[in-house]
Amino acid sequence: MKNISIILFFTLFLLAYTTEKKMEVTVYETSASGAKLEIRTVFNTSDSISKIQLFPEQKFQTITGIGGSFTESSASLLNKLSPAKRKEVIDAYFGDDGARYSLTRTHMNSCDFSLDHYSYAPVADDMLLENFSVKEDQDDIIPMIQEAMAASTDGFKIISSPWTAPPWMKDNNNYVGGKLLPKYYKPWALFYSKYIDAYKAEGIDIWGFTVVNEPHGNGNNWESMHFSPKEMTDFVRDYMGPQLEKDGHNVKILGYDQNRAGIQEWVDEMYKDEASAKYYAGTAIHWYESTYEVFPQALNYAHTKAPAKYLIETEGCVDSEVPKWKDDAWYWSKEATDWGWDWASDEDKYLHPKYAPVNRYARDIIGCFNNWVDGWIDWNMVLDKQGGPNWFKNWCAAPVMVDVETDEVYYTPLYYTMAHFSKFIRPGAVRIGLESEDNSLLATAVQNPDGTIAVVVFNEGKTPKNFILHLNGNHKAINIEAQAIQTLVIQN
Secondary structure (H helix, E strand, C coil): CHHHHHHHHHHHHHHHHHHCEECCEEEEEEECCCCCCEEECCCCCCCCCEEEEEEEEEEEEECCEEEEEECHHHHHHHHHCCHHHHHHHHHHHHCCCCCCCCEEEEEECCCCCCCCCCCCCCCCCCCCCCCCCCHHHCCCHHHHHHHHHHHCCCCCEEEEEECCCCHHHECCCCCCCCEECHHHHHHHHHHHHHHHHHHHCCCCCCCEEECCCCCCCCCCCCCCCECCHHHHHHHHHHHHHHHHHHCCCCCEEEEEEEEHHHHHHHHHHHCCCHHHHCCCCEEEEECCCCCCCCCHHHHHHHHHHCCCCEEEEEECCCECCCCCCCCHHHHCCCCCCCCHHHHCCHHHHHHCCCCCHHHHHHHHHHHHHCCCCCEEEEEECEEECCCCCCCCCCCECCCEEEECCCCEEEECHHHHHHHHHHCCCCCCCEEEEEEECCCCEEEEEEECCCCCEEEEEEECCCCCEEEEEEECCEEEEEEECCCEEEEEEECC
């Protein structure tokens, strides 16, 4: 009787899978063993198999885009490469055969990843900003954006963020720290409008602004300007929003623009009533509170507070140490730390473990998308072997690193990790339901505007994994290598 039961079980198991149809899935994989967005066609699924089930009828947020940032550091490095290598990098990020970045960011005035301090409005008490000029950007950032626009078939959105107002508008008369003086609220609001006009004259449209980068400050290390939630909301409601509206600029304003864990007090103030919420299109966040923990409760709180508003990750990078040159293994190893490893209190150390750079990116993007975030923007697109240049010398990693002396370009594993999302998850995609029986496989899924479904699966473990992907009565058996990320594209 026992043998009959076993035979019946396996008969029913096989019948269940043979009655389903196999579906056509293109599988792209990047792994610690050396694959880089390679198409896989042969799968060994002889070991135990779990299930990933897709539910396209369950629809969540619409994706705004995925990409990286135009900084003076990145653009100045591209200026030093040969024309062929410069074009290669631009195409790698924006071309049809590249990562196809769709959402980007740049800085207004200087930031830490500038070569020095500068402002578009350097003349003190120029209340009408008659001396406003973006000439500081015309040799580097603007040409980089223009070349990216030429390379991109679908185009991309740009979010611009000031790190600080000109020093003469602040209570400490300094690029670093301090607050905007109330008597300069009006010219500072005009500053955003002037910036839109100046970039428009260069053929560049600005899609959105954050009000200021990191309003809590950054330890007064580099360019910054402090706002409380109420101060920022009052400024947006009474000055910035009305100024942009009066000047006919239909641009998105994103509030906050700092770490996720502190988002509650900000969205409570931003969206407390219609007058406060009117000019806010959404909320911007960073990952530096922890490059390991996604803070799902905070993200879900922000979404619930304003479900029709954007929730966009506008900055994240691997920081704290000089990145490794042409050493792929480093990006898959736990040797890399973030700043919190050094400064976090004992009770917060768990938020900053030694954790592989690839894992940080893949885990964070999947976790963000699964908790209502609709856009994810990396920091610098290009840095040198030192992790710069920048005037403050806070070295960071970038997906693409260059040696301008030898005209070499190194596409780190972070580049391919980003491309697994940006290349296949397109603007207008809608996140759909997904259930995985194996909790060690991190996964998210979207349906693109063209009907294709893209599923990103990340296996951070040291052993390969097998799973069967199920969709609408169809299935596909797949295995993913150890320490690997896959994008599965399903044609409908």
